[in-house]
Amino acid sequence: MKRENKYIKLLSDTVVFAVGNLLVKIVQLLLLPLYTVTLTTAAYGTAELINNLTEMLLPVVTICIYEATFRFAVERDIEHSKLLTDSLRVLFLGILVFTALTGVLQAFIHSPYTWLSYLIIVTYAVRMVLAGFVRGIGHVRRFAAGGVVNVAALFGANIILLIYCRMGAAGYLMSLTISNIVSTLFIIISSGLHRYIVFEKWDPKLVKTILTFSFPMVFNVMSWWLTNMSGRYIILWSCGVATAGLYAAASKLPAVINLAAGTFQQAWQASSAREHKSADGRLFFSNIFKVYSALVLLFGAAVILATPILARLMLKGDFYAAMAYLPLLMVTAMLNCYSTYFGTLYNAFKNNKMVMVSTIAGAAVNIAAGALLVHVIGVWGPLASGVFCYLIVVIIRMADTMRLVSVEKELKLNLPCFALIVAESIFMSIGGRAMTALSAGIAGVVLFCHIYYYRKPLRVARIRLEAKINSLPHRSA
DSSP: OOOOHHHHHHHHHHEEEEHHHHHHHHHHHHHHHHHHSSHHHHHHHHHHHHHHHHHHHHHHHHHHHHHHHHHHHHHHHHHHHHHHHHOOOOHHHHHHHHHHHHHHHHHHHHHHTTHHHHHHHHHHHHHHHHHHHHHTOHHHHHHHHHHHHHHHHHHHHIIIIISSSSSSSHHHHHHHHHHHHHHHHHHHHHTTGGGGGGOOOOHHHHHHHHHHHHHHHHHHHHHHHHHHHHHHHHHHHHOOOOHHHHHHHHHHTTTHHHHHHHHHHHHHHHHEEEEEEETHHHHHHHHHHHHHHHHHHHHHHHHHHHHHHHHHOOOGGGGGGGGGHHHHHHHHHHHHOOOOOHHHHHHHHOOHHHOOOOOEEEEEEEHHHHHHHHHHTTTTHHHHHHHHHHHHHHHHHHGGGGGGGOOOHHHEEEEEEEEHHHHHHHHHHOSSSSHHHHHHHEEEEEHHHHHHHTTHHHHHHHHHHHHHHHHHHOOOO
């Protein structure tokens, strides 16, 4: 692959994932009013609680085998049929154990939702493994289309089960299972996955390899779950349900940045896995980091400055008071973008132990610092601990990945600009015209620093663009 094609491929994949994720989010937004009309608050709360529980249990039941399936599917020297077949075998063993445990649990609690939750997890697990395999072998558009099909099926199933059948929370949960099944069938048929299933003996060496890769990811996913949820519960216990509600509402807005980071990660995982052994891999990683970091810092500075506007659009009534929390939450989201970049390098080099260690360290700092600081500075304690948590993760991953690949990090630019953005977020949290004006000045300085620092590459890019424009055939008047 030619050098320029690497960047075009990464950009193309990012655009595909962005379109797919955008369509998914649009359908999810359309579903929210449907739920509020057809479900009681108790039914919706129960369904959401069960849905969140399935998200937590998925990595445990599957041992995150879907992560290994994707990563090794990228490799050209691995027999894909054996990879998919053995991954499914490992998954089905996990499902058998999970089936037995679910049966024992149901014998004690007699809940009407136990087996519905079981079906969600099982169908979701199969879909994740097959989708990861499809993405790994390069069927990017089919993978993205599978996500769109999933939410479209969810929308249709919800209309039938909630409006026409009036099944309440059970209908909500059944819709999740149906959407997983429909999406899985689409992936199988569109990519012809039946051709990859082989009825041969296990490959013990391959199974050991993929389990060694996937097992640390279980603790990584669980630690992120604890990190994301601990702040809400600490505030709930220490500051009351009203403050916890404001914090929860404010947490929705930084999800935009996290969605963008997640979209980039989907494309970056495949590109980094393909290029980590190439002769100019270090240059590729460094160039991507420079562009990525510039976008994170510039976009973050702009969004923090625009928090009053975003709050007026998204936070209504009493929830507008949560605007003060947004700037620090945005800083946390920016740090998450950096942790995503360096975390993907571990994936590329098939070395996931430090991903687990860094995330566990961050989660421990988040819980301990949040529980301590909330008694001193109230809700600002968990907010600050969130920043500390992600900062610890980024520092550990940034330092440790140096042994894998030496990425040029441009710390002379990035560290001062990040410090300025933290100051900007504090000023915006304080509020007032003077603080807003000062924050606008800081955002301008961050922009100027990037333009000045990258003035030579920008000049070269401008000259090349002008040359291409001038080379185009001109129509006669």
